[in-house]
Amino acid sequence: MDWGSLHTILGGVNKHSTSIGKIWLTVLFIFRIMILVVAAERVWGDEQDDFVCNTLQPGCKNVCYDHFFPISHIRLWALQLIFVSTPALLVAMHVAYRRHEKKRQFRKGDQKCEYKDIEEIRRQRFRIEGSLWWTYTGSIFFRLVFEAVFMYAFYFMYDGFRMPRLMKCSAWPCPNTVDCFVSRPTEKTVFTIFMIAVSSICILLNVAELCYLLAKFFLRRSKKAGNAKHHPNHENKETKQNEMNELISDSCQNTVIGFTS
Amino acid sequence: MSWACLCDLMSGVNKYSTGIGRIWIAVVFIFRLLLYIVAAESIWKYEHDEFECNIRQPGCENVCFDHFFPVSHIRLWDLQLIMVSTPSLLVVFHVAYRENREKHHNQKLYRSSGEPDGGLLCTYLVSLILKTGFEIVFLVLFYKLYNGFKVPRLVKCDIRPCPNTVDCYISRPTEKTIFLYFLVATSCLCIVLNLSELSYLIFK
Numbered sequence: 528m529d530w531g532s533l534h535t536i537l538g539g540v541n542k543h544s545t546s547i548g549k550i551w552l553t554v555l556f557i558f559r560i561m562i563l564v565v566a567a568e569r570v571w572g573d574e575q576d577d578f579v580c581n582t583l584q585p586g587c588k589n590v591c592y593d594h595f596f597p598i599s600h601i602r603l604w605a606l607q608l609i610f611v612s613t614p615a616l617l618v619a620m621h622v623a624y625r626r627h628e629k630k631r632q633f634r635k636g637d638q639k640c641e642y643k644d645i646e647e648i649r650r651q652r653f654r655i656e657g658s659l660w661w662t663y664t665g666s667i668f669f670r671l672v673f674e675a676v677f678m679y680a681f682y683f684m685y686d687g688f689r690m691p692r693l694m695k696c697s698a699w700p701c702p703n704t705v706d707c708f709v710s711r712p713t714e715k716t717v718f719t720i721f722m723i724a725v726s727s728i729c730i731l732l733n734v735a736e737l738c739y740l741l742a743k744f745f746l747r748r749s750k751k752a753g754n755a756k757h758h759p760n761h762e763n764k765e766t767k768q769n770e771m772n773e774l775i776s777d778s779c780q781n782t783v784i785g786f787t788s
Numbered sequence: 789m790s791w792a793c794l795c796d797l798m799s800g801v802n803k804y805s806t807g808i809g810r811i812w813i814a815v816v817f818i819f820r821l822l823l824y825i826v827a828a829e830s831i832w833k834y835e836h837d838e839f840e841c842n843i844r845q846p847g848c849e850n851v852c853f854d855h856f857f858p859v860s861h862i863r864l865w866d867l868q869l870i871m872v873s874t875p876s877l878l879v880v881f882h883v884a885y886r887e888n889r890e891k892h893h894n895q896k897l898y899r900s901s902g903e904p905d906g907g908l909l910c911t912y913l914v915s916l917i918l919k920t921g922f923e924i925v926f927l928v929l930f931y932k933l934y935n936g937f938k939v940p941r942l943v944k945c946d947i948r949p950c951p952n953t954v955d956c957y958i959s960r961p962t963e964k965t966i967f968l969y970f971l972v973a974t975s976c977l978c979i980v981l982n983l984s985e986l987s988y989l990i991f992k
Contacts (some may be wrong), residue, residue: 529822529825529826530826532817532822533818533822575834575838575959575960576834584842585840585841585842585843585955585957586840586841586842586942586955586956586957588840589838589840589941589957589958589959590941590942590957592959592960593941593959593960593961593962593963596960596963597962597963597966598962598963598966599831599960599963601827601830602827602830602831602963602967605823605826605827606823606827609818609819609822609823609826613818613819616814616818620810620811620814624807700842700942700955700957
Protein backbone atom coordinates (compact mmCIF):
# COMPACT_ATOMS: atom_id res chain seq x y z
CA MET A 528 0.00 0.00 0.00
CA ASP A 529 1.50 3.32 -1.02
CA TRP A 530 0.79 6.29 -3.25
CA GLY A 531 0.54 3.87 -6.20
CA SER A 532 -2.53 2.22 -4.66
CA LEU A 533 -4.15 5.62 -4.21
CA HIS A 534 -3.38 6.26 -7.87
CA THR A 535 -5.16 3.02 -8.82
CA ILE A 536 -8.22 3.89 -6.73
CA LEU A 537 -8.48 7.45 -8.04
CA GLY A 538 -7.74 6.40 -11.61
CA GLY A 539 -11.15 4.73 -11.63
CA VAL A 540 -12.78 8.06 -10.73
CA ASN A 541 -11.12 9.67 -13.77
CA LYS A 542 -13.60 8.02 -16.14
CA HIS A 543 -16.57 9.77 -14.53
CA SER A 544 -14.97 13.19 -14.11
CA THR A 545 -15.39 16.31 -16.18
CA SER A 546 -12.44 17.48 -18.32
CA ILE A 547 -11.41 19.94 -15.63
CA GLY A 548 -11.59 17.09 -13.10
CA LYS A 549 -9.25 15.02 -15.26
CA ILE A 550 -6.79 17.91 -15.45
CA TRP A 551 -6.99 18.26 -11.66
CA LEU A 552 -6.22 14.54 -11.19
CA THR A 553 -3.23 14.81 -13.54
CA VAL A 554 -1.88 17.87 -11.71
CA LEU A 555 -2.38 16.07 -8.39
CA PHE A 556 -0.48 12.96 -9.42
CA ILE A 557 2.32 14.49 -11.43
CA PHE A 558 3.02 17.81 -9.79
CA ARG A 559 2.22 16.95 -6.20
CA ILE A 560 2.43 13.26 -5.35
CA MET A 561 5.28 12.49 -7.73
CA ILE A 562 7.26 15.59 -6.71
CA LEU A 563 6.69 14.71 -3.06
CA VAL A 564 7.94 11.16 -3.50
CA VAL A 565 10.90 11.67 -5.84
CA ALA A 566 12.21 15.04 -4.71
CA ALA A 567 10.76 16.56 -1.57
CA GLU A 568 11.23 13.47 0.62
CA ARG A 569 14.96 13.54 -0.17
CA VAL A 570 15.32 17.22 0.55
CA TRP A 571 13.71 16.78 3.96
CA GLY A 572 15.29 13.36 4.56
CA ASP A 573 18.12 14.63 6.75
CA GLU A 574 16.20 17.46 8.39
CA GLN A 575 16.81 16.45 11.97
CA ASP A 576 20.28 14.97 11.56
CA ASP A 577 21.56 18.13 9.90
CA PHE A 578 19.72 20.53 12.16
CA VAL A 579 22.67 21.89 14.13
CA CYS A 580 22.63 24.06 17.25
CA ASN A 581 25.57 26.00 18.54
CA THR A 582 25.70 24.24 21.89
CA LEU A 583 27.01 21.02 23.37
CA GLN A 584 24.13 20.84 25.86
CA PRO A 585 22.50 17.42 25.34
CA GLY A 586 18.82 17.66 24.54
CA CYS A 587 18.92 21.27 23.40
CA LYS A 588 18.91 20.33 19.69
CA ASN A 589 15.97 17.91 20.14
CA VAL A 590 13.91 20.45 22.02
CA CYS A 591 14.65 23.29 19.60
CA TYR A 592 13.87 21.13 16.58
CA ASP A 593 10.59 20.09 18.13
CA HIS A 594 9.76 23.71 18.97
CA PHE A 595 10.34 25.04 15.44
CA PHE A 596 8.97 22.02 13.53
CA PRO A 597 5.95 20.67 15.44
CA ILE A 598 5.01 18.76 12.32
CA SER A 599 7.35 18.37 9.38
CA HIS A 600 6.48 19.89 5.98
CA ILE A 601 6.64 16.47 4.40
CA ARG A 602 4.10 14.96 6.78
CA LEU A 603 1.80 17.95 6.42
CA TRP A 604 1.89 17.56 2.63
CA ALA A 605 1.22 13.83 2.90
CA LEU A 606 -1.81 14.55 5.12
CA GLN A 607 -2.98 17.28 2.74
CA LEU A 608 -2.76 14.96 -0.28
CA ILE A 609 -4.63 12.18 1.51
CA PHE A 610 -7.42 14.50 2.66
CA VAL A 611 -7.71 16.24 -0.70
CA SER A 612 -7.91 12.92 -2.59
CA THR A 613 -10.52 11.23 -0.43
CA PRO A 614 -13.63 13.24 -1.49
CA ALA A 615 -13.14 11.73 -4.95
CA LEU A 616 -13.81 8.37 -3.32
CA LEU A 617 -17.37 9.51 -2.57
CA VAL A 618 -17.88 9.69 -6.34
CA ALA A 619 -16.25 6.27 -6.80
CA MET A 620 -18.57 4.79 -4.14
CA HIS A 621 -21.65 6.36 -5.70
CA VAL A 622 -20.72 5.01 -9.14
CA ALA A 623 -20.04 1.56 -7.65
CA TYR A 624 -23.44 1.67 -5.93
CA ARG A 625 -25.19 2.56 -9.22
CA ARG A 626 -23.36 -0.22 -11.07
CA HIS A 627 -24.34 -2.67 -8.33
CA GLU A 628 -28.03 -1.67 -8.67
CA LYS A 629 -27.92 -2.04 -12.46
CA LYS A 630 -26.21 -5.43 -12.20
CA ARG A 631 -28.89 -6.53 -9.75
CA GLN A 632 -31.62 -5.38 -12.13
CA PHE A 633 -29.90 -7.08 -15.05
CA ARG A 634 -29.68 -10.36 -13.13
CA LYS A 635 -33.39 -10.13 -12.24
CA GLY A 636 -34.09 -9.86 -15.98
CA ASP A 637 -35.88 -6.54 -15.67
CA GLN A 638 -37.19 -5.21 -19.03
CA LYS A 639 -36.35 -1.63 -18.10
CA CYS A 640 -32.62 -2.36 -17.94
CA GLU A 641 -31.21 -1.62 -21.37
CA TYR A 642 -27.85 -3.43 -21.08
CA LYS A 643 -26.92 -6.49 -23.09
CA ASP A 644 -24.44 -7.95 -20.61
CA ILE A 645 -22.61 -7.39 -17.32
CA GLU A 646 -19.47 -6.23 -19.12
CA GLU A 647 -21.38 -3.34 -20.65
CA ILE A 648 -22.53 -2.25 -17.19
CA ARG A 649 -18.96 -2.49 -15.94
CA ARG A 650 -17.63 -0.41 -18.81
CA GLN A 651 -20.42 2.17 -18.79
CA ARG A 652 -19.57 5.77 -18.06
CA PHE A 653 -22.22 7.57 -16.01
CA ARG A 654 -23.19 11.13 -16.80
CA ILE A 655 -22.93 13.64 -14.00
CA GLU A 656 -26.63 14.23 -13.44
CA GLY A 657 -29.20 13.74 -10.74
CA SER A 658 -27.85 12.48 -7.42
CA LEU A 659 -24.39 11.88 -8.88
CA TRP A 660 -24.23 15.62 -9.63
CA TRP A 661 -24.78 16.37 -5.95
CA THR A 662 -22.13 13.85 -4.85
CA TYR A 663 -19.64 15.20 -7.38
CA THR A 664 -20.29 18.83 -6.45
CA GLY A 665 -20.06 17.98 -2.75
CA SER A 666 -16.71 16.27 -3.30
CA ILE A 667 -15.33 19.35 -5.09
CA PHE A 668 -16.54 21.56 -2.24
CA PHE A 669 -14.80 19.39 0.37
CA ARG A 670 -11.61 19.36 -1.71
CA LEU A 671 -11.62 23.16 -1.73
CA VAL A 672 -12.16 23.32 2.01
CA PHE A 673 -9.32 20.88 2.75
CA GLU A 674 -6.90 22.68 0.42
CA ALA A 675 -7.68 26.03 2.03
CA VAL A 676 -7.41 24.64 5.56
CA PHE A 677 -4.02 23.05 4.93
CA MET A 678 -2.62 26.12 3.21
CA TYR A 679 -3.69 28.23 6.15
CA ALA A 680 -2.21 25.69 8.59
CA PHE A 681 1.11 25.88 6.74
CA TYR A 682 1.13 29.65 6.80
CA PHE A 683 0.14 29.79 10.46
CA MET A 684 2.60 27.15 11.69
CA TYR A 685 5.68 28.36 9.86
CA ASP A 686 4.99 32.11 9.77
CA GLY A 687 4.89 32.22 6.02
CA PHE A 688 6.37 29.96 3.36
CA ARG A 689 10.01 30.87 3.72
CA MET A 690 12.49 28.61 5.50
CA PRO A 691 15.00 30.68 7.48
CA ARG A 692 18.66 29.72 7.69
CA LEU A 693 19.01 30.52 11.34
CA MET A 694 16.64 30.19 14.28
CA LYS A 695 17.27 31.46 17.79
CA CYS A 696 16.18 29.07 20.50
CA SER A 697 15.98 29.55 24.25
CA ALA A 698 13.83 26.56 25.25
CA TRP A 699 14.99 24.61 28.28
CA PRO A 700 17.52 22.87 28.61
CA CYS A 701 19.37 25.23 26.27
CA PRO A 702 21.46 27.35 28.67
CA ASN A 703 20.97 30.69 26.87
CA THR A 704 19.67 31.83 23.53
CA VAL A 705 21.26 29.45 21.11
CA ASP A 706 21.72 29.68 17.31
CA CYS A 707 20.27 26.74 15.42
CA PHE A 708 20.88 26.22 11.72
CA VAL A 709 18.41 24.54 9.39
CA SER A 710 19.74 22.26 6.67
CA ARG A 711 19.12 23.17 2.98
CA PRO A 712 16.91 26.21 3.71
CA THR A 713 16.91 27.60 0.15
CA GLU A 714 16.06 24.26 -1.45
CA LYS A 715 13.27 23.78 1.09
CA THR A 716 11.93 27.28 0.39
CA VAL A 717 11.91 26.55 -3.35
CA PHE A 718 9.97 23.32 -2.89
CA THR A 719 7.58 24.87 -0.40
CA ILE A 720 6.75 27.69 -2.82
CA PHE A 721 6.37 25.15 -5.63
CA MET A 722 3.93 23.02 -3.61
CA ILE A 723 1.97 26.10 -2.55
CA ALA A 724 1.78 27.28 -6.18
CA VAL A 725 0.50 23.88 -7.33
CA SER A 726 -2.04 23.85 -4.46
CA SER A 727 -3.28 27.24 -5.65
CA ILE A 728 -3.60 25.92 -9.21
CA CYS A 729 -5.60 22.97 -7.87
CA ILE A 730 -7.85 25.38 -5.95
CA LEU A 731 -8.43 27.39 -9.15
CA LEU A 732 -9.21 24.21 -11.09
CA ASN A 733 -11.70 23.14 -8.42
CA VAL A 734 -13.38 26.56 -8.43
CA ALA A 735 -13.59 26.46 -12.25
CA GLU A 736 -15.08 22.96 -12.15
CA LEU A 737 -17.61 24.02 -9.53
CA CYS A 738 -18.66 27.04 -11.63
CA TYR A 739 -18.90 24.84 -14.73
CA LEU A 740 -21.15 22.31 -12.96
CA LEU A 741 -23.36 25.04 -11.48
CA ALA A 742 -23.67 26.79 -14.86
CA LYS A 743 -24.59 23.50 -16.52
CA PHE A 744 -27.20 22.80 -13.83
CA PHE A 745 -28.88 26.21 -14.12
CA LEU A 746 -28.78 26.11 -17.92
CA ARG A 747 -30.47 22.71 -17.93
CA ARG A 748 -33.14 23.94 -15.53
CA SER A 749 -33.87 27.09 -17.51
CA LYS A 750 -34.10 25.05 -20.74
CA LYS A 751 -36.62 22.72 -19.10
CA ALA A 752 -38.61 25.65 -17.72
CA GLY A 753 -38.47 27.41 -21.10
CA ASN A 754 -39.67 24.32 -22.96
CA ALA A 755 -42.50 23.75 -20.47
CA LYS A 756 -43.63 27.40 -20.92
CA HIS A 757 -43.75 27.25 -24.74
CA HIS A 758 -45.21 23.81 -25.17
CA PRO A 759 -47.22 23.15 -22.01
CA ASN A 760 -49.46 20.25 -23.18
CA HIS A 761 -46.90 18.52 -25.31
CA GLU A 762 -44.15 19.17 -22.79
CA ASN A 763 -46.12 17.86 -19.83
CA LYS A 764 -45.86 14.35 -21.24
CA GLU A 765 -42.28 14.90 -22.42
CA THR A 766 -41.13 16.43 -19.13
CA LYS A 767 -42.68 13.54 -17.25
CA GLN A 768 -40.93 11.11 -19.59
CA ASN A 769 -37.64 12.93 -19.03
CA GLU A 770 -38.12 12.82 -15.29
CA MET A 771 -38.93 9.13 -15.51
CA ASN A 772 -35.80 8.50 -17.51
CA GLU A 773 -33.77 10.44 -14.97
CA LEU A 774 -35.18 8.45 -12.11
CA ILE A 775 -34.56 5.20 -13.97
CA SER A 776 -31.00 6.18 -14.68
CA ASP A 777 -30.55 7.46 -11.11
CA SER A 778 -31.70 4.51 -9.13
CA CYS A 779 -33.39 1.87 -11.33
CA GLN A 780 -35.96 1.52 -8.59
CA ASN A 781 -39.69 1.24 -8.52
CA THR A 782 -40.51 4.81 -7.42
CA VAL A 783 -41.31 5.43 -11.09
CA ILE A 784 -44.51 3.45 -10.59
CA GLY A 785 -45.88 6.47 -8.71
CA PHE A 786 -45.54 8.60 -11.86
CA THR A 787 -47.09 6.09 -14.21
CA SER A 788 -50.06 5.45 -11.93
CA MET B 789 5.27 -10.50 2.63
CA SER B 790 4.39 -6.90 3.16
CA TRP B 791 1.44 -4.56 3.51
CA ALA B 792 0.55 -5.26 -0.14
CA CYS B 793 -0.33 -8.84 0.86
CA LEU B 794 -2.73 -7.59 3.53
CA CYS B 795 -4.22 -5.18 0.99
CA ASP B 796 -4.88 -8.03 -1.45
CA LEU B 797 -6.56 -10.10 1.25
CA MET B 798 -8.72 -7.18 2.35
CA SER B 799 -9.77 -6.39 -1.23
CA GLY B 800 -11.21 -9.88 -1.37
CA VAL B 801 -13.24 -9.11 1.78
CA ASN B 802 -14.78 -6.07 0.12
CA LYS B 803 -16.93 -8.30 -2.09
CA TYR B 804 -18.78 -9.86 0.87
CA SER B 805 -19.19 -6.74 2.98
CA THR B 806 -22.19 -4.53 3.58
CA GLY B 807 -22.11 -0.84 2.63
CA ILE B 808 -20.85 0.17 6.08
CA GLY B 809 -18.26 -2.61 5.87
CA ARG B 810 -16.92 -1.12 2.64
CA ILE B 811 -16.67 2.31 4.25
CA TRP B 812 -14.75 0.66 7.11
CA ILE B 813 -12.33 -0.92 4.62
CA ALA B 814 -11.83 2.45 2.88
CA VAL B 815 -11.12 4.17 6.22
CA VAL B 816 -8.63 1.46 7.22
CA PHE B 817 -6.83 1.53 3.88
CA ILE B 818 -6.62 5.25 3.41
CA PHE B 819 -6.62 6.89 6.83
CA ARG B 820 -4.71 4.22 8.70
CA LEU B 821 -2.60 2.01 6.45
CA LEU B 822 -1.63 4.61 3.84
CA LEU B 823 -0.96 7.22 6.51
CA TYR B 824 1.14 4.73 8.46
CA ILE B 825 3.27 3.88 5.43
CA VAL B 826 3.74 7.35 3.95
CA ALA B 827 4.05 9.39 7.14
CA ALA B 828 4.20 7.61 10.48
CA GLU B 829 6.98 5.14 9.68
CA SER B 830 9.45 7.91 8.86
CA ILE B 831 8.70 9.82 12.08
CA TRP B 832 9.61 6.87 14.29
CA LYS B 833 12.42 5.60 12.05
CA TYR B 834 15.34 7.00 14.06
CA GLU B 835 13.66 7.19 17.45
CA HIS B 836 16.46 5.30 19.18
CA ASP B 837 19.32 7.18 17.50
CA GLU B 838 17.76 10.53 18.25
CA PHE B 839 16.87 9.68 21.86
CA GLU B 840 19.44 11.68 23.83
CA CYS B 841 20.29 11.68 27.53
CA ASN B 842 22.28 14.32 29.36
CA ILE B 843 24.98 11.87 30.41
CA ARG B 844 28.12 10.25 29.01
CA GLN B 845 27.74 7.03 31.02
CA PRO B 846 27.77 4.13 28.49
CA GLY B 847 24.60 2.07 28.53
CA CYS B 848 22.50 4.69 30.31
CA GLU B 849 20.75 5.85 27.13
CA ASN B 850 19.98 2.27 26.05
CA VAL B 851 18.57 1.32 29.41
CA CYS B 852 16.45 4.45 29.70
CA PHE B 853 15.06 4.06 26.16
CA ASP B 854 14.16 0.48 26.88
CA HIS B 855 12.48 1.49 30.14
CA PHE B 856 10.30 4.22 28.61
CA PHE B 857 9.53 2.42 25.31
CA PRO B 858 9.11 -1.31 26.10
CA VAL B 859 7.27 -1.65 22.78
CA SER B 860 7.61 1.21 20.35
CA HIS B 861 4.47 3.12 19.33
CA ILE B 862 5.03 2.21 15.72
CA ARG B 863 5.20 -1.52 16.46
CA LEU B 864 2.00 -1.38 18.50
CA TRP B 865 0.40 0.49 15.61
CA ASP B 866 1.57 -2.28 13.23
CA LEU B 867 0.14 -5.00 15.43
CA GLN B 868 -3.12 -3.13 15.80
CA LEU B 869 -3.56 -2.81 12.02
CA ILE B 870 -2.86 -6.51 11.50
CA MET B 871 -5.10 -7.73 14.34
CA VAL B 872 -7.95 -5.46 13.34
CA SER B 873 -7.86 -6.48 9.67
CA THR B 874 -7.67 -10.25 10.06
CA PRO B 875 -11.12 -11.10 11.58
CA SER B 876 -12.59 -10.17 8.18
CA LEU B 877 -10.79 -13.23 6.82
CA LEU B 878 -13.19 -15.44 8.80
CA VAL B 879 -15.90 -14.29 6.39
CA VAL B 880 -13.72 -15.06 3.36
CA PHE B 881 -12.97 -18.55 4.71
CA HIS B 882 -16.64 -19.23 5.39
CA VAL B 883 -17.63 -18.15 1.87
CA ALA B 884 -14.86 -20.32 0.40
CA TYR B 885 -16.14 -23.25 2.52
CA ARG B 886 -19.68 -22.70 1.19
CA GLU B 887 -18.49 -22.57 -2.41
CA ASN B 888 -16.44 -25.71 -1.86
CA ARG B 889 -19.47 -27.54 -0.47
CA GLU B 890 -21.61 -26.50 -3.43
CA LYS B 891 -18.93 -27.74 -5.82
CA HIS B 892 -18.62 -31.00 -3.92
CA HIS B 893 -22.38 -31.67 -3.98
CA ASN B 894 -22.68 -30.30 -7.52
CA GLN B 895 -25.80 -28.32 -6.65
CA LYS B 896 -26.85 -24.95 -5.28
CA LEU B 897 -27.11 -25.34 -1.50
CA TYR B 898 -27.36 -21.68 -0.57
CA ARG B 899 -29.41 -18.78 -1.87
CA SER B 900 -26.20 -16.93 -2.64
CA SER B 901 -22.79 -18.09 -1.41
CA GLY B 902 -21.67 -14.49 -0.71
CA GLU B 903 -24.85 -13.10 0.87
CA PRO B 904 -24.70 -12.79 4.71
CA ASP B 905 -27.49 -15.09 5.87
CA GLY B 906 -27.73 -17.92 8.37
CA GLY B 907 -24.29 -19.25 9.32
CA LEU B 908 -22.44 -16.64 7.29
CA LEU B 909 -24.29 -13.89 9.15
CA CYS B 910 -23.07 -15.37 12.46
CA THR B 911 -19.50 -15.43 11.15
CA TYR B 912 -19.84 -11.84 9.98
CA LEU B 913 -21.18 -10.75 13.38
CA VAL B 914 -18.37 -12.59 15.17
CA SER B 915 -15.78 -10.88 12.95
CA LEU B 916 -17.34 -7.49 13.76
CA ILE B 917 -17.23 -8.21 17.50
CA LEU B 918 -13.60 -9.35 17.26
CA LYS B 919 -12.59 -6.27 15.27
CA THR B 920 -14.23 -3.95 17.80
CA GLY B 921 -12.67 -5.90 20.67
CA PHE B 922 -9.17 -5.65 19.21
CA GLU B 923 -9.56 -1.91 18.58
CA ILE B 924 -10.58 -1.30 22.20
CA VAL B 925 -7.85 -3.57 23.58
CA PHE B 926 -5.12 -1.77 21.65
CA LEU B 927 -6.39 1.67 22.58
CA VAL B 928 -6.41 0.68 26.26
CA LEU B 929 -2.93 -0.85 25.87
CA PHE B 930 -1.58 2.36 24.30
CA TYR B 931 -3.12 4.41 27.10
CA LYS B 932 -1.84 2.19 29.93
CA LEU B 933 1.65 1.65 28.50
CA TYR B 934 2.41 5.30 27.82
CA ASN B 935 0.19 7.02 30.41
CA GLY B 936 -1.96 8.68 27.79
CA PHE B 937 -1.41 9.58 24.16
CA LYS B 938 0.90 12.52 24.67
CA VAL B 939 4.61 12.05 24.03
CA PRO B 940 6.63 14.18 26.46
CA ARG B 941 9.72 16.14 25.42
CA LEU B 942 11.65 15.15 28.51
CA VAL B 943 11.71 12.03 30.66
CA LYS B 944 13.73 11.60 33.87
CA CYS B 945 15.58 8.35 34.26
CA ASP B 946 17.49 6.90 37.24
CA ILE B 947 17.98 3.26 36.30
CA ARG B 948 21.39 1.57 36.63
CA PRO B 949 23.92 2.25 35.16
CA CYS B 950 22.77 5.90 35.11
CA PRO B 951 24.59 7.40 38.12
CA ASN B 952 21.81 9.83 39.15
CA THR B 953 18.52 11.07 37.83
CA VAL B 954 19.24 11.93 34.25
CA ASP B 955 17.32 14.07 31.72
CA CYS B 956 16.50 12.24 28.51
CA TYR B 957 15.04 13.97 25.49
CA ILE B 958 12.71 12.31 23.02
CA SER B 959 12.93 13.28 19.34
CA ARG B 960 9.94 14.87 17.53
CA PRO B 961 7.54 14.59 20.49
CA THR B 962 4.97 17.03 19.08
CA GLU B 963 4.81 15.34 15.68
CA LYS B 964 4.49 11.95 17.36
CA THR B 965 1.69 13.25 19.61
CA ILE B 966 -0.24 14.62 16.60
CA PHE B 967 -0.06 11.30 14.77
CA LEU B 968 -0.99 9.34 17.89
CA TYR B 969 -4.12 11.48 18.31
CA PHE B 970 -4.88 10.82 14.64
CA LEU B 971 -4.51 7.09 15.30
CA VAL B 972 -6.90 7.31 18.26
CA ALA B 973 -9.43 9.31 16.20
CA THR B 974 -9.40 6.81 13.32
CA SER B 975 -9.63 3.87 15.75
CA CYS B 976 -12.68 5.44 17.39
CA LEU B 977 -14.22 6.07 13.96
CA CYS B 978 -13.68 2.41 13.08
CA ILE B 979 -15.26 1.34 16.38
CA VAL B 980 -18.31 3.50 15.62
CA LEU B 981 -18.56 2.02 12.09
CA ASN B 982 -18.29 -1.53 13.45
CA LEU B 983 -20.99 -0.90 16.07
CA SER B 984 -23.31 0.68 13.46
CA GLU B 985 -22.81 -2.29 11.16
CA LEU B 986 -23.47 -4.66 14.06
CA SER B 987 -26.75 -2.90 14.96
CA TYR B 988 -27.76 -2.72 11.29
CA LEU B 989 -27.27 -6.49 10.83
CA ILE B 990 -28.95 -7.42 14.11
CA PHE B 991 -32.03 -5.26 13.56
CA LYS B 992 -32.31 -6.00 9.80
